[in-house]
Amino acid sequence: MLSAWSDPIVAMATAPGRGAVGIVRVSGQGLHAWTAHILGQALSPRVATLLTVFDQRHEPIDQVIALWFPAPHSYTGEDVLELQGHGGMVVMQMLIKRCLESAQTFVPDVHVRRMRLARPGEFTERAYLNHKIDLTQAEAVADLIDASSEAAVRSASRSMGGAFSKEVHALLKGLTQLRSLVESTLDFPEEEIDFLQQADAQGQIQNLLLQCRALHERSRQGALLRDGLRLVIAGQPNVGKSALLNALSGQDTAIVTDIPGTTRDALTQTIHADGVPIHVVDTAGLRDGQQEAIDTVEKIGIDRAWQHIDQADAVLFLHDLSRRDVSAYTERDAQIQNHISQRLGAHQVCLQVWNKLDLLPSNTTPPEGGGEIWISAQTGAGLAQLKQALLATVGRQSASDVGEYSARGRHLQALQTVQQHLARAQQGLHSQRLALEVVAEELRLAQQALASITGEFTADDLLGEIFSRFCIGK
Ligand SMILES: Nc1nc2c(ncn2[C@@H]2O[C@H](COP(=O)(O)OP(=O)(O)OP(=O)(O)O)[C@@H](O)[C@H]2O)c(=O)[nH]1
Ligand SMILES: [Mg+2]
Helix, strand or coil, X not given: CCCHHHCCEEEEXXXXXXXXXXXXXXXXXXXXXXXXXXXXXXXXXXXXXXXXXXCXXXXXXXXXXXXXXXXXXXXXXXXXXXXXXXXXXXXXXHHHHHHXXXXXXXXXXXXXXXXXXXXXXXXXXXXXXCCCCCHHXXXXXXXXXXXXXXXXXXXXXXXXXXXXXXXXXXXXXXXHHHHHHHHHHHCCHHHHHHHHHHCCHHHHHHHHHHHXXXXXXXXXXXXXXXXXXXXXXXXXXXXXXXXXXXXXXXXXXXXXXXXCCCCCCCEEEEEEECCEEEEEEECXXXXXXXXXXXXXXXXXXXXXXXXXHHHCCEEEEEEEHHHCCCHHHHHHHHHHHHHHHHHCCCCCEEEEEEECHHHCCCCXXXXXXXXXXXXXXXXXXXXXXXXXXXXXXXXXXXXXXXXXXXXXXXXXXXXXXXXXXXXXXXXXXXXXXXXXXXXXXXXXXXXXXXXXXXXXXXXXHHHHHHHHHCCCCC
């Protein structure tokens, strides 16, 4: 029986709703005869043909431009028919219905009769299964569609075009060569040290590690562009956290008053800095419930603030310049700083930002080298510098740099795993007692993790590599 993977599929390719043009796309194997049947004529490949699609009773449904992409030169690698009609929901649905009923009653071909509606992403899935694109490219297609900034579009396009896969493949090639060298050395234990030294196995691993680190960094930046940075504004009541959220987002979202404890529930607004989405969270002012009279609602708000701090990529600890000399205030700030430091993980950063600069004499400047950023949420002073500092803390380079790859958590995880295995293999080569089997195993695991990124791994790759580099009889 034919599997559901090969059933012909049909779907609307354009967004639902009204539009000048709407596209219905059909993909499947052996659709040529059916296409001629439903359209009343055979189409030339990749030529736009204006024609009318009729329903079963020969009533016209729509005048469309039909495009025919015979396999394998299509997006999915199968036969693809695209009907570009008028972009109304009902007309689109009628075209899809017409495709389905005509296919399902198409006597000459039982395979065509299995046509069904496509599942989400199924056209791209088929492109992957038919080796038109690899996994990272398939993922980049979705990222491009979801991109929320120009920088995110560029990084997704780069990955979709195969630039990311190309780098992964280059790394894979180097790794496969090194593995074949190490594995073949295993068979000649008496010569192994000479052999590896001559081939500069150490140098090869070091190079691979450097390449992998660079790729990881570019991918990390891409992941940031895709998912954004979670920034939590924290601090004592009345320092201006809500005023800062409003100033950053340019909207009057959060309530700002001089009553301490105004904010209860956390509020999130997404802003963009240099193409990076930053999800800014305003939280309840951190007060000590044991020393100050606070109600139940505020207490819950403070608990939530701490939960947000725990989940933050970056914490913006906001202070009040006008209370810089008030000891009760600075002592409490020190306590909060202590709590924050204890809770933050290695990957989380904490920025020290002082607000209400407008209340100081105009020539006052921050202490040198203190790492403090001085701003005024009220006048907007220092906000540009704050955004730059934020981007710098997450290692974001300027847009003119090498360019990011749209990447996902699984890519980063895999690249991290590759680096760990390479580092262990490097240690193994360094050690006096050369445990070459261990080195070989670490390299195998590194290769496996790397190949998982593009979705391909076969042990045969390695065998092929080994045999192609050694002559028979050696
Ligand atoms: N002069 C001056 N006043 C500010 C500035 N930012 C905020 N304020 C004032 O400070 C007071 C507190 O501001 P909020 O933004 O409500 O402070 P908060 O930190 O959110 O306070 P809670 O929600 O109670 O934790 C308000 O009266 C604001 O107008 C600033 O940059 N300069
Ligand atoms: Mg507030």
